[in-house]
Amino acid sequence: MYQRYHPDKNANDPKAADMFKEVTFSYNILSDPDKRRQYDSAGFEAVESDNQELELDLSSLGAVNTMFAALFSKLGVPIKTTVSASVLEEALNGLVTIRPLPLGHYVSKRVEKQCAHFYSVTITEEEARAGFVCRVQSSDKSKFKLLYFDQEDNGGLSLALQEDSAKTGKVTSAGMFFLGFPVYRLDQTMNSIAAAKDPDTSFFRKLDGFQPCELNELKAGTHVFAVYGDNFFKSANYTIEALCAAPFSEEKENLRSIEAQILSKRAEISKFEAEYREVLAQFSEMTSRYAHEIQSIDELLKHRNEIHASYTITPFKRSTSKSRSKSSSKENKEDGQTREKRSTRDRPKKKKWYNIHLRVDKRKAC
Template sequence: MPGHRSKSSEKHADGGGAKPLRRDPYEVLGVSRNSTDQEIKTAYRKMALKYHPDKNANDPKAADMFKEVTFSYNILSDPDKRRQFDTAGFEAVESDNQELELDLSSLGAVNTMFAALFSKLGVPIKTTVSATVLEEALNGVVTIRPLPLGQFISRRVEKQCAHFYSVTITEEEAQAGFVCRVHSSDKSKFKLLYFDQEENGGLSLALQEDCAKTGKVTSAGMFFLGFPVYRLDQTMNSISAAKDPDTSFFRKLEGFQPCELTELKAGTHVFAVYGDNFFKSANYTIEALCAAPFSEEKENLRNIEAQILSKRAEISKFETEYREVLAQFTEMTSRYANEMQEIDELLKQRNEIHAAYTVAPLKRSSSKSRNKSSSNEAKEEGQTKEKRNTRERPKKKRWYNIHLRVDKRKAC
């Protein structure tokens, strides 16, 4: 089918820019414009596995094709971006800022260290499941352990490896709802995976959920409750949003999207825990539960997610009002600063005019002359006080001026 070309792409094709011409994402994935999300996802996984760097280590064309396939899927897997692309092409989806998913097993040691550093600094880096794991699952050569309902299993999975589990549910349990949860008290990074069973006995990846920090643990869960359950992709637009706190707030709920599957049929289902750490293994605990005893939790979840959807619509409208008021506030604060500066300048000029009303200029004596005059005055004042005290002081008799009387009538 003919490729969808935007205006910017036509300019680049005419030699007006350095960017290469991008192909229509529908054409890249080999799907039609009315394809379902599941059809797009299936096409992407087949092509990603075909052109994965693990299988084409010395083929640069395959590496470019893998990037193009991933780039196209990032557009078509997001309902908003897909709608924007269908309306206005690549320009509408901000193609320069698209994030690619990284396969850690295909990175060298140096690149892995840089990726780990960025992750520690809070820069979200999306990772994908290793092609080796996907290929082994597709060929049916993985070891699958049984996971009984209502029980948990704690294990350690190596980086870029996966542990597979099978869960069998009855018709009654399927109607009541089913939940699979994984958590790590060590805050290890992992993915929870769900696989469809192929006719040849192999397994194809159908769903994946990245772990997220919730309190003192990292956790991920899949909820098949018979009604639409939503997942929150916290990395969506997070890099661009980190540049502006306001944008971070208004984009916080953009990644709140419905899960592809809402219920499971009776039978055996396969889940896996994938070690997504950069350098070390991941400790985890997995459990499978029937939702029958959790009727109150099911109703609360339905109500809370309905409120979140309503809040997302309100925030979208509130953003427009907020931006308008913020622009007015910025204008007012700028005017406030200018008005204050002008008032201070006018008062300064007024004081200078007041000071000009004088005939004789003020004589300013130096500090030395002031100190000298003050010391002379103090000296003169001290001498005056001393003279005054001398006049007023009474004369004291000395012992040698004492008059001694002698009686001459008595003999000595």
């Protein structure tokens, strides 16, 4: 199976990617006892929620299954992964190390796969009103997650938000924007199965994953973020920075404006899809009719030619006529050669002048 769906043999192959989706969905059911019971009782429909969205905990997979998932990720299949249960448990029990991250500074580190680095950021009332941004990027395009945790009364941390890294130019990046107004995030994996089966759907569903973030502002105090290594086999290099949005007033307005345009475009595309599907159906109908009319015309003309050909007494045989013409021309040629020979034989022979016997009378003077 690995050879059959290996990326070297299936680069950018939507069928291979779709096959992986189905196989991994089945694996997701079999590996989850609750979903397995639902499947045993009612089949796939019982566990077919959320468009078969897949979320794999890589830390719980064996080496073979991890390699299997990595191969299809290389094919371009958007695979959703969850944060390791051990990391979440340690955070909930308050057993993680938290490093301070001052506003206006950045930290560059390397985090191991399926591990997390935790950072605390403290903001004032004024900074909270102005807005706050936490961004992470990786220059070597490592995969990671940016996490935000709520602080529990017992001192533990519970996961509240997460943002998967995405390729943006020459880096992978993720960010959380708490600016006091709704900010949106784009989920690239939404409707990925439907998009793989219908190329047009990948366009019309492109903005379906554009959804508002759960939080749009933070209160004054200390907040905890984390960078989680989401690579399959290797660690992730990253740079994290925390910024007050006060110096970025123009960027705030630009963000608000561009996201409003995206929402408007999503509504516009939704209406356009209905028109497009209708026109496409008409085009398919016209194309089918065009092919039918071409065939119908050809058959009518053929029938007409057959009727024309029926107006004759003797069937016209081109091959016989050719042979007759060839034989007659040959006979004419042979007759011409015979007549020429006969005329040559019947013609009297001329005596040559040097064979003529001249009589000379020597008695008469010349």
